[in-house]
Amino acid sequence: MTNATPDYQAILQQVAQQVQPLSHRGKVADYIPALAEQSLGQFAIALHTADGQTFSAGHCANRFTIQSVSKVMTLTLALQRYGDELWQRVGKEPSGTAFNSLTQLEFENGIPRNPFINAGAIVTCDALFSRLSAPIHTMLESYRSHTANPKVGINKVVAQSEYDHRYRNAAMAYLMKSFGNFDNQVEEVLWSYFNFCAIELNVCELAQAFSYLSTGGICQQSGQRVLSARQTQQLNSLLFTSGLYDAAGDFAYRVGMPGKSGVSGTIIAVAPERFTVAVWSPGLDKVGNSVAGIAALELLAEKLGTALF
Numbered sequence: 001m002t003n004a005t006p007d008y009q010a011i012l013q014q015v016a017q018q019v020q021p022l023s024h025r026g027k028v029a030d031y032i033p034a035l036a037e038q039s040l041g042q043f044a045i046a047l048h049t050a051d052g053q054t055f056s057a058g059h060c061a062n063r064f065t066i067q068s069v070s071k072v073m074t075l076t077l078a079l080q081r082y083g084d085e086l087w088q089r090v091g092k093e094p095s096g097t098a099f100n101s102l103t104q105l106e107f108e109n110g111i112p113r114n115p116f117i118n119a120g121a122i123v124t125c126d127a128l129f130s131r132l133s134a135p136i137h138t139m140l141e142s143y144r145s146h147t148a149n150p151k152v153g154i155n156k157v158v159a160q161s162e163y164d165h166r167y168r169n170a171a172m173a174y175l176m177k178s179f180g181n182f183d184n185q186v187e188e189v190l191w192s193y194f195n196f197c198a199i200e201l202n203v204c205e206l207a208q209a210f211s212y213l214s215t216g217g218i219c220q221q222s223g224q225r226v227l228s229a230r231q232t233q234q235l236n237s238l239l240f241t242s243g244l245y246d247a248a249g250d251f252a253y254r255v256g257m258p259g260k261s262g263v264s265g266t267i268i269a270v271a272p273e274r275f276t277v278a279v280w281s282p283g284l285d286k287v288g289n290s291v292a293g294i295a296a297l298e299l300l301a302e303k304l305g306t307a308l309f
């Protein structure tokens with residue numbers, strides 16, 4: 001690696017051009033009607049550097065719901081309020097199962113494997129719920145300050161549709177409640193969880209929202225400390241081992257960076273001390289990760305030498 005700053009703009013354009021054909025592959029999420037309407041053939045990428053510059057290529061103006069990438073902010077807000085005490089409620093181990101799997105909960109006394117599978121994110125929401133008077137408002141304000149865009153909002157059609165089809169997520173929450181690992185009203189916590197998933201951003205805002213992961217915990221836009229340097233390093237370690245569900249190993253092998261994906265076809269990845277990158281392309285592979293998104297991050301890591309090992 002040289003010390004010269006890479007030409008990020010040119011590299012993103014090359015990546016976008018190379019992976020654009022892959023954006024027609026895969027299947028859009030169809031578990032709720034609002035997501036099934038997304039069309040294939042779209043791709044966007046944005047990179048936000050640790051010194052505060054944003055570069056982007058592809059369909060960058062498009063807004064999309066961030067889905068499971070929201071689990072990173074949920075965990076962040078919970079760590080701010082609980083520190084290591086949070087780990088009494090949720091584990092830190094890779095699950096090796098689908099993001100919406102129920103089976104481990106039964107065998108592991110209602111303690112989800114990690115905060116990035118649905119059960120883990122829902123119990124983290126429950127913990128947050130206990131310490132916030134208006135969780136949805138607080139969550140929105142975090143994204144607004146991190147992106148310096150006071151207009152960031154929630155796609156209410158998606159949130160409602162998720163809630164109307166909540167059976168599986170509700171089953172997880174009630175199972176955790178039966179084990180005593182749930183403190184608040186299940187339906188209220190689920191409503192917050194779905195609203196967090198339905199926060200709508202474009203790819204540049206998404207990279208900015210998670211810039212603190214590449215700066216040792218400081219938000220680029222607001223200048224505020226979000227997490228301590230140690231907590232940020234720990235969060236990146238968890239993203240590396242568990243951010244892509246049962247494809248975490250494949251992602252580590254191909255991309256080699258901490259990352260988090262969502263079923264809208266978005267993924268964030270972190271090059272510590274260098275940048276946070278966000279991609280979006282709705283065509284998903286069998287485990288629910290963006291086909292073109294993973295290919296783009298693999299290419300980017302190769303071009304920039306950002307794989308950790």
Ligand code: GLN
Binds near residue numbers: 099100261263
């Ligand atoms: N809203 C989705 C769900 O709860 C999030 C899942 C995901 O992005 N993997 O099922």
